[in-house]
Amino acid sequence: MLGARKVYLIEEPIAAAIGAGIDISKPCGNMVVDIGGGTTDIAVISLGGSVVSTSIKVAGDKFDEYVAKYIKKKYNLIIGERTAEELKQTVGCVYPKIQDNEMEVRGRDLSTGLPTTIVIHSSEMLEALQEPANMIIDAVHSVLEKTPPELAADISDKGIYMTGGGCLIDGLDKLLQERTGINVMIAQDTVSCVALGTGKALDNLDALDEKSRR
Numbered sequence: 001m002l003g004a005r006k007v008y009l010i011e012e013p014i015a016a017a018i019g020a021g022i023d024i025s026k027p028c029g030n031m032v033v034d035i036g037g038g039t040t041d042i043a044v045i046s047l048g049g050s051v052v053s054t055s056i057k058v059a060g061d062k063f064d065e066y067v068a069k070y071i072k073k074k075y076n077l078i079i080g081e082r083t084a085e086e087l088k089q090t091v092g093c094v095y096p097k098i099q100d101n102e103m104e105v106r107g108r109d110l111s112t113g114l115p116t117t118i119v120i121h122s123s124e125m126l127e128a129l130q131e132p133a134n135m136i137i138d139a140v141h142s143v144l145e146k147t148p149p150e151l152a153a154d155i156s157d158k159g160i161y162m163t164g165g166g167c168l169i170d171g172l173d174k175l176l177q178e179r180t181g182i183n184v185m186i187a188q189d190t191v192s193c194v195a196l197g198t199g200k201a202l203d204n205l206d207a208l209d210e211k212s213r214r
C-alpha cells in the first residue's frame with residue numbers, strides 16, 4: 001500500500017489547458033485539441049470544467065499506421081513502426097509544402113522478401129496522412145457544433161489551442177485553421193502540457209477539494 005488517502009481525477013484536455021498557461025477558471029470559453037499517441041481529446045473549457053468534449057482513437061500512432069499502410073499499398077514494401085514514425089516526423093505533412101522534401105526508406109519487398117531502399121516525398125506523405133487528419137478535424141467540427149453560442153464566440157475571438165506531440169505534424173495547425181476559419185495556436189512545451197498541467201493542478205488541491213464538495 002502506498003498510503004494514498006485521496007484520488008483526484010483530472011481530464012486530459014483540462015490538464016493540457018492548464019499546462020498551456022490558459023486560465024480555465026474564467027467564464028469565457030477555451031478550446032483545446034490535445035493529440036497524444038493513442039487518442040485525440042477535444043474539449044471546450046469554461047469555469048474550470050469541460051462544457052463539451054469528445055475523445056477519438058486517432059492520434060500519433062494512427063498516423064504512423066497510415067504511413068505504413070500507404071508504403072505497403074503503393075510500393076509493396078513493409079516498413080517497421082519506428083521507420084513509419086521517422087517518416088512522419090521528417091517529411092510528413094497534412095498541408096501542401098512549398099518544397100517537396102524527401103527521405104530514403106529501407107524496408108522489405110513483399111515480392112522478393114529482400115531488403116529494398118526507396119525514396120519517399122512529402123507530397124506522398126500528404127496523401128498518406130490526409131484521412132486521419134480529416135478525422136481529427138471532423139471531431140473538432142462536431143464539438144464546435146455542440147458548443148453554446150457565447151462560448152463559441154469566445155473561441156472564435158481567442159483561437160484554438162493545440163497540445164500534445166501529435167499536433168507537431170507539419171501543417172496540421174494550418175489545415176485546422178483553414179477548415180474552421182478560427183486561428184490555431186500550438187502551445188509552448190506542447191509535448192509536456194498534460195504533465196505540467198497535472199503538476200499545477202496538484203499544487204492547488206484545495207481548489208479541487210472545494211470543487212468536489214459542491
